[in-house]
Amino acid sequence: TQLLEQSPQFLSIQEGENLTVYCNSSSVFSSLQWYRQEPGEGPVLLVTVVTGGEVKKLKRLTFQFGDARKDSSLHITAAQPGDTGLYLCAGPTTGTASKLTFGTGTRLQVTL
Amino acid sequence: KAGVTQTPRYLIKTRGQQVTLSCSPISGHRSVSWYQQTPGQGLQFLFEYFSETQRNKGNFPGRFSGRQFSNSRSEMNVSTLELGDSALYLCASSFGRVGEKLFFGSGTQLSVL
Numbered sequence: 001t002q003l004l005e006q007s008p009q010f011l012s013i014q015e016g017e018n019l020t021v022y023c024n025s026s027s028v029f030s031s032l033q034w035y036r037q038e039p040g041e042g043p044v045l046l047v048t049v050v051t052g053g054e055v056k057k058l059k060r061l062t063f064q065f066g067d068a069r070k071d072s073s074l075h076i077t078a079a080q081p082g083d084t085g086l087y088l089c090a091g092p093t094t095g096t097a098s099k100l101t102f103g104t105g106t107r108l109q110v111t112l
Numbered sequence: 113k114a115g116v117t118q119t120p121r122y123l124i125k126t127r128g129q130q131v132t133l134s135c136s137p138i139s140g141h142r143s144v145s146w147y148q149q150t151p152g153q154g155l156q157f158l159f160e161y162f163s164e165t166q167r168n169k170g171n172f173p174g175r176f177s178g179r180q181f182s183n184s185r186s187e188m189n190v191s192t193l194e195l196g197d198s199a200l201y202l203c204a205s206s207f208g209r210v211g212e213k214l215f216f217g218s219g220t221q222l223s224v225l
Contacts, residue, residue, distance in 0.1 A: 031211045042116070042202050042216025043155075050211075088155065092211040099145065099168040100214065102155035 002027040004089055004103035012109045013079055021074040021106045023089035030092060032072045033100070034063055037086040079110045114138065116205050118217035126225050130191040133220045137184050137205030143167075144186035145214065146178060149200040158201075161186050162208045190222075198224045
């Protein structure tokens with residue numbers, strides 16, 4: 001069974017601080033996705049990383065896929081209240097089409 | 113284009129009842145996946161339908177079932193509801209290719225009393 005563990009589970013920071021969220025597995029994933037979910041809504045895809053060692057930037061968010069494709073990280077620079085939400089990593093389950101295994105989630109709160 | 117639409121948004125049922133949830137995917141998408149989200153277990157895969165056929169299934173009891181119609185709209189049914197079935201049920205649509213982006217609806221919040 002493929003599992004994705006995220007850390008930390010909860011994070012409460014002030015506006016302007018930097019943070020990193022980790023997504024780890026003992027299994028290799030062909031790709032990993034990062035989603036953000038706001039209260040009362042479904043998850044929204046932020047990025048997909050495909051190649052081991054790949055780094056992708058989305059404004060103040062930097063995503064990295066581990067060289068062995070077993071882990072990923074999300075770094076947010078100068079966090080803003082609008083970054084508040086539940087961050088989820090997800091990867092395709094081996095041998096299936098669109099079935100995703102989701103990580104345990106990191107709940108981020110950014111206050112003024 | 114219109115997003116994924118789930119109805120109803122909220123539902124309150126009592127133990128032993130059954131419930132049907134509906135999901136209309138984005139036009140052109142042939143795959144609809146269903147997920148259960150709870151605070152304790154996170155997002156767990158229920159099943160996926162592609163072109164009216166169940167293509168993948170998660171580890172849920174047979175009380176959870178689904179179907180997909182020729183227009184790609186999907187329904188999921190939960191029979192003999194239990195307290196532990198209280199959750200946010202999310203559906204996601206896509207073209208059905210491996211590792212592609214999923215578009216999620218806002219979910220149906222089910223409370224079982």
